[in-house]
Every structure is written in C-alpha cells, then in structure tokens.
Amino acid sequence: MRAMKTVPYFLAVLFAVVLGVTILSQAYGTGGISVSFTKVLGMTLCLCLAALAMDLVWGYCGILSLGHFAFFGLGGYMVGMWLMTARTEAVVRANMANNVIPPTEAEISQGTALQIFSVVGAEDWPWMWAVSDSLFLSLLLVVLIPGLLALVFGWLAFRSRVTGVYLSILTQAMTLALSLYLFQNDTGLRGNNGLSGLQNIPGVSAGQSYLSIWFFWASALALALGYVGSAWVVSGKFGNVVRGIRDDEQRVRFLGYSVEGYKLFVFVLSAVICGIAGALFYPQAGIINPDEIAPIASIYLAVWVAIGGRGRLYGAVIGAALVSLLSTYFTGGRAPDVNLGIFTIQWIDWWPVLLGLGFVLITLFAPNGIAGLFDKLVRK
Amino acid sequence: MSALLEVNGVSVSFDGFKAINNLSFSIGEPEMRAVIGPNGAGKTTFMDIITGKTRPDEGEVLWGEENRSLLRMSEAQIAQAGVGRKFQRPTVFEDQSVRDNLMVALKKDRTPWAALTYRGSDADSARIEELATEIGLLDHLSTTAGILSHGQKQWLEIGMLLAQEPRLLLVDEPAAGMSTEEREHTTDILVNAAKTKAVVVVEHDMDFVRRLNCRVTVLHEGSVLAEGSLDHVMANQEVIDVYLGR
Numbered sequence: 001m002r003a004m005k006t007v008p009y010f011l012a013v014l015f016a017v018v019l020g021v022t023i024l025s026q027a028y029g030t031g032g033i034s035v036s037f038t039k040v041l042g043m044t045l046c047l048c049l050a051a052l053a054m055d056l057v058w059g060y061c062g063i064l065s066l067g068h069f070a071f072f073g074l075g076g077y078m079v080g081m082w083l084m085t086a087r088t089e090a091v092v093r094a095n096m097a098n099n100v101i102p103p104t105e106a107e108i109s110q111g112t113a114l115q116i117f118s119v120v121g122a123e124d125w126p127w128m129w130a131v132s133d134s135l136f137l138s139l140l141l142v143v144l145i146p147g148l149l150a151l152v153f154g155w156l157a158f159r160s161r162v163t164g165v166y167l168s169i170l171t172q173a174m175t176l177a178l179s180l181y182l183f184q185n186d187t188g189l190r191g192n193n194g195l196s197g198l199q200n201i202p203g204v205s206a207g208q209s210y211l212s213i214w215f216f217w218a219s220a221l222a223l224a225l226g227y228v229g230s231a232w233v234v235s236g237k238f239g240n241v242v243r244g245i246r247d248d249e250q251r252v253r254f255l256g257y258s259v260e261g262y263k264l265f266v267f268v269l270s271a272v273i274c275g276i277a278g279a280l281f282y283p284q285a286g287i288i289n290p291d292e293i294a295p296i297a298s299i300y301l302a303v304w305v306a307i308g309g310r311g312r313l314y315g316a317v318i319g320a321a322l323v324s325l326l327s328t329y330f331t332g333g334r335a336p337d338v339n340l341g342i343f344t345i346q347w348i349d350w351w352p353v354l355l356g357l358g359f360v361l362i363t364l365f366a367p368n369g370i371a372g373l374f375d376k377l378v379r380k
Numbered sequence: 381m382s383a384l385l386e387v388n389g390v391s392v393s394f395d396g397f398k399a400i401n402n403l404s405f406s407i408g409e410p411e412m413r414a415v416i417g418p419n420g421a422g423k424t425t426f427m428d429i430i431t432g433k434t435r436p437d438e439g440e441v442l443w444g445e446e447n448r449s450l451l452r453m454s455e456a457q458i459a460q461a462g463v464g465r466k467f468q469r470p471t472v473f474e475d476q477s478v479r480d481n482l483m484v485a486l487k488k489d490r491t492p493w494a495a496l497t498y499r500g501s502d503a504d505s506a507r508i509e510e511l512a513t514e515i516g517l518l519d520h521l522s523t524t525a526g527i528l529s530h531g532q533k534q535w536l537e538i539g540m541l542l543a544q545e546p547r548l549l550l551v552d553e554p555a556a557g558m559s560t561e562e563r564e565h566t567t568d569i570l571v572n573a574a575k576t577k578a579v580v581v582v583e584h585d586m587d588f589v590r591r592l593n594c595r596v597t598v599l600h601e602g603s604v605l606a607e608g609s610l611d612h613v614m615a616n617q618e619v620i621d622v623y624l625g626r
C-alpha cells in the first residue's frame with residue numbers, strides 16, 4: 001500500500017511545479033523562464049518517467065536492466081519518423097506549388113523521400129517508414145515496437161532463466177546492437193544523422209514558446225499517469241508477488257507462480273512506459289540519433305534510480321530530476337570553473353567524476369538513496 | 381489407499397556423482413512419512429526432483445489419480461497441481477508482513493492479471509487468521525517477516541504451504557535450529573496437516589521423528605536403504621552401520 005499513499009503528495013508537488021513553470025513561461029506567463037529551459041524541464045519530466053519504469057523493473061522486480069534506453073530511443077524514432085515525414089512533405093509541397101504543372105502525389109512522395117534520405121545517399125522510402133504518414137499508426141508504434149522488442153528479448157532471456165549480472169550484460173548487448181544497427185547508413189533511419197527538425201510540429205503554426213509549454217504539460221501529464229499507474233500496479237497483490245520475485249525467486253516459483261510470466265509482464269510494461277517517455281522527449285530535444293541509445297545512457301538511467309532510491313517510485317523521480325538537471329547545469333557550460341591557482345576545475349570534464357563519487361557515496365552510506373534518507377526523516 | 385505420488389527408479393548424477401541412485405518411493409493420501417538419512421544421502425535432491433527443480437536422468441515421477449508425469453511440468457505447474465515445499469533454509473518474503481506472506485500463498489488464480497485485480501475478501505482474511513492461529517503467529521500478522529525469530533520463520537513458511545492447500549507437503553528439516561517447545565508445536569502442525577494430506581518430512585532429529593509416529597524411509601547414497609516403522613528400521617543392521625559407522 002505504501003506506494004499508493006505517496007500518490008496525492010506526488011501529484012500535489014508535480015502540480016505545483018507545472019503551475020510555477022506555466023506562470024513563468026514565455027507563452028502564458030511572465031516570461032521568466034526561457035523557451036529552451038522550458039524544454040529542458042519538459043525533457044527532465046520524460047526522463048523521470050523513464051526512471052519510474054526503471055524502478056518498476058529493477059527496484060520492484062529485481063531485474064537490473066541496462067538496456068531500457070533502447071526502448072526510450074525507439075519511442076523517439078517512431079514518433080520522429082512521422083514528424084520528419086509530415087514536415088518535409090509540407091516543405092516539398094510548398095516548393096512544388098509554384099510549378100507550372102501541378103505535382104502528382106507520387107512526385108510529392110518521391111520528393112519528400114529524396115529530401116529525407118539524400119544524406120545517406122538514398123532516395124526511396126525504406127520499408128520501416130511504411131506508416132510514417134499516419135500519426136495514429138506512428139503513435140501506435142511508439143507503444144508496439146518497444147513492447148514487442150521487450151517481449152521477444154524478455155521471453156528468450158527469462159525462459160532460459162538468465163538472471164543477475166548475466167541479464168544486465170545481455171541488456172547492454174541489446175542496446176549496443178540496436179545502436180550499432182541504427183548507425184548503419186543503409187538501415188533506413190538515416191544512420192548517424194538520425195532524425196532532426198523534430199521540434200517543428202506539422203500543421204501547428206504556433207511558435208516554439210507555445211510548443212515548449214504544451215510539451216511540458218504533456219510530459220507532466222504522462223508522468224502523473226505513469227506514477228498513478230505504477231503505484232497501482234505495485235501496491236496490490238501483484239506488487240507482493242513481484243517484490244517476492246526480487247527477494248526470493250525460487251520461493252515464488254514453488255508457490256505456483258510463473259516467475260517468467262510476471263517478469264515478462266513487468267519488463268514489457270516498463271518498456272512501453274519508456275517508449276512513451278521517449279516519444280515525448282525527442283520532439284522537445286529536436287533531434288534523435290543512434291548515440292542516444294548507446295549503452296552508457298541506460299547505465300545512467302540505473303544510476304539515477306540508485307541515487308534516488310530503489311523500490312520507492314518517488315525516489316526514481318527525485319534521482320532522475322536531480323541528476324539530469326545537475327548534469328545539464330554542469331555540462332551546459334554555465335557552471336563557473338573553479339580556479340585553484342595551479343589547477344582549474346572545468347566542470348564539463350569533472351562532472352562525471354563528481355557524479356561517480358556521489359554514486360559511490362550514496363551506495364556506501366545511503367543504500368536506499370535520497371528517498372531512503374527522506375523516509376527516515378519523515379518517520380522520525 | 382492408492383498412491384498419490386509414485387517415484388519409480390529415479391537416478392540423477394551431478395558431474396558423474398550419483399546423488400540419487402535408482403530410487404523408488406510412494407506415498408498415499410493422507411499419510412505422514414519421515415525421510416531420514418545421513419548428510420548427503422540425497423534427501424534434498426529427492427525433493428528437488430519431485431518439485432521440478434532438478435530433472436532426473438532416468439526414472440518416472442507419477443502424480444494423482446491419472447498418474448500424470450511431473451517430469452514434463454514446470455516448478456510452478458507442479459506447485460499448482462498440489463505439491464507444496466518447504467526449503468531447508470527458511471525462505472519467506474522478509475520485507476513483507478506475515479499477512480502479505482500468507483496472502484500471496486493463498487490458493488488463488490496465479491496469473492499476473494488475477495494478481496493485478498485481486499481484492500482481498502472477508503473470507504480470505506478469515507482464512508489468513510485461521511492459518512496464523514495454527515502456526516502461532518496471530519499476534520504477528522502485521523509484523524515484517526524479516527524480524528521474526530528463526531523458528532517463527534519456519535512456521536510462517538509452513539503456514540504458506542498450508543495456504544496453498546496442497547495435497548502433498550514436502551518439508552525439509554523443519555525443526556532445525558528450534559527449541560524443544562518450538563519443535564513440539566511444529567510436530568503438532570505437521571501431524572494435523574497429515575490428517576488430510578500427504579506429508580513428507582525430512583529430519584535428522586530422531587526424537588522429532590519418533591513424535592511424528594509414522595512410517596520411516598531411510599535414504600543412503602541416493603537409494604532407499606530401509607522402510608517401515610522407526611523401531612523396525614532402527615533395528616536394521618545396515619541402518620545401524622550407516623548411522624553409527626559415520
């Protein structure tokens with residue numbers, strides 16, 4: 001029940017944040033927050049949602065997946081294909097409008113494909129763009145493709161009883177393989193160029209100041225729904241079984257539960273949540289490329305959850321928000337260098353060291369993360 | 381009384397070492413049976429085979445009226461068919477309350493969807509309290525299982541077995557590390573269960589076995605050495621050699 005009790009508090013804090021950001025926004029408020037920072041905040045909420053998914057699978061079910069950013073990235077790619085197609089098509093259509101002979105639909109489609117794929121020396125639509133002209137189908141793929149990959153991967157891994165560090169390595173291999181595949185120029189997703197111009201929403205004439213706050217709201221809504229849904233999932237008997245699997249898989253199995261089935265359920269659910277988070281993240285980032293799903297990204301996701309506190313949904317959110325915002329601060333060039341006379345600390349280089357140190361300290365002195373410390377305070 | 385479980389000519393080896401060697405065993409329902417034997421005799425491995433944890437190299441394990449083979453079923457399917465197992469080391473869900481431990485074990489639909497939509501009923505609460513009374517943990521329903529004493533954890537695990545409503549209980553060294561009174565309570569629980577179910581108890585302690593007052597199977601080097609009443613098997617020269625010759 002513990003998780004369900006945190007829901008009202010979480011929603012209240014989230015609502016306060018949304019209200020504050022809206023009041024300070026360019027579009028609806030005083031303009032105290034820049035458009036780009038609004039986007040950073042919106043993206044942070046998406047990362048919090050991904051961390052929530054990570055907490056489900058790791059903190060509650062004990063599966064240390066180090067590949068969940070693959071699902072996040074796939075969600076981004078799925079929505080990115082539609083964004084790029086629709087926007088490029090609009091541009092092509094506008095360019096051809098002045099032609100003496102009005103262009104046929106086939107010509108527009110050809111022109112669009114040429115625009116999109118000439119960077120990788122291609123001019124035809126790859127098969128995986130088959131539904132990129134349909135927003136509805138593309139959004140369906142945001143859920144289906146990460147879910148399907150998780151289903152197939154999880155089925156193979158869990159059925160063979162791969163657990164612990166072996167499973168972690170396997171998930172790293174999965175995300176590495178996917179990113180290497182996407183790096184190829186001929187696989188249809190524009191290789192290392194990735195998909196770009198995603199911040200422009202086709203058919204919407206409002207400027208970025210409006211789009212940024214709308215996406216921020218959407219991200220907050222997704223996080224709120226994700227939180228309530230996750231809390232519901234882990235607070236009932238399902239949560240008892242899943243935590244049982246984390247603590248003693250064998251016991252659960254001999255009680256007659258199909259451990260593999262439960263793991264698969266949680267794995268797929270969390271992959272779908274990550275896919276949705278990614279689909280909201282990349283239109284705010286504006287660009288997605290295969291580097292996003294490099295193995296290190298998924299490791300960061302686990303680090304956030306560890307720092308925030310495993311097995312407490314709000315811990316994952318706190319960890320992701322805190323660390324990713326600090327990371328933006330330190331690597332964004334805004335943190336002042338520290339001059340020690342003979343040596344200058346440049347944060348861009350030293351932030352990973354600081355993060356690593358923080359991670360080690362938390363692991364040693366606060367195994368339940370920031371949320372664990374918080375719990376102690378509340379109980380006193 | 382027809383057999384509930386029949387194990388025929390089962391063998392299993394680990395890296396060439398025969399842990400179970402052409403073992404046959406059968407138990408009816410209801411029945412209490414004690415399995416004794418020196419360390420390494422293969423008692424735990426025998427339970428591993430019945431519950432699907434270890435697959436034997438040869439032999440058959442037949443279950444129920446229809447003589448279904450357990451060898452092709454997963455651990456979870458075997459448990460659902462009605463085999464409950466208590467491990468040698470007490471294994472309960474340490475960070476969950478006694479109530480939740482029992483609730484998870486209650487005989488219900490085991491699918492993820494059923495667990496997601498489960499709403500406890502009054503009947504379930506009553507059943508949990510009844511079980512808690514039987515294992516002496518009624519006052520500890522809200523206690524986190526991790527802080528229970530060793531003996532209480534053993535009882536909780538037995539309670540979880542009973543909650544499953546199995547037809548066969550396999551209980552591996554339930555009295556290990558218990559005080560004399562705790563042992564007596566454990567005996568009571570098991571004897572009570574054996575009124576309606578088949579119960580197989582592995583135990584080292586002879587006094588404990590004597591109190592169970594049941595047929596005894598002696599295992600040695602993976603095979604059945606003797607079977608019968610405790611006095612009968614303890615009079616067997618081979619059994620004496622095995623036990624005293626150590």
Ligand SMILES: Nc1ncnc2c1ncn2[C@@H]1O[C@H](COP(=O)(O)OP(=O)(O)O)[C@@H](O)[C@H]1O
Pocket residue numbers: 394399417418419420421422423424425426
């Ligand atoms: N998984 C395993 N791998 C290798 N050897 C094992 C394994 N399980 C049991 N054994 C060996 O099989 C023999 C029987 O073990 P066990 O069934 O635990 O005995 P008991 O429970 O009667 O003390 C022991 O010699 C043990 O070392």
Ligand SMILES: [Mg+2]
Pocket residue numbers: 423424425468
């Ligand atoms: Mg043993």
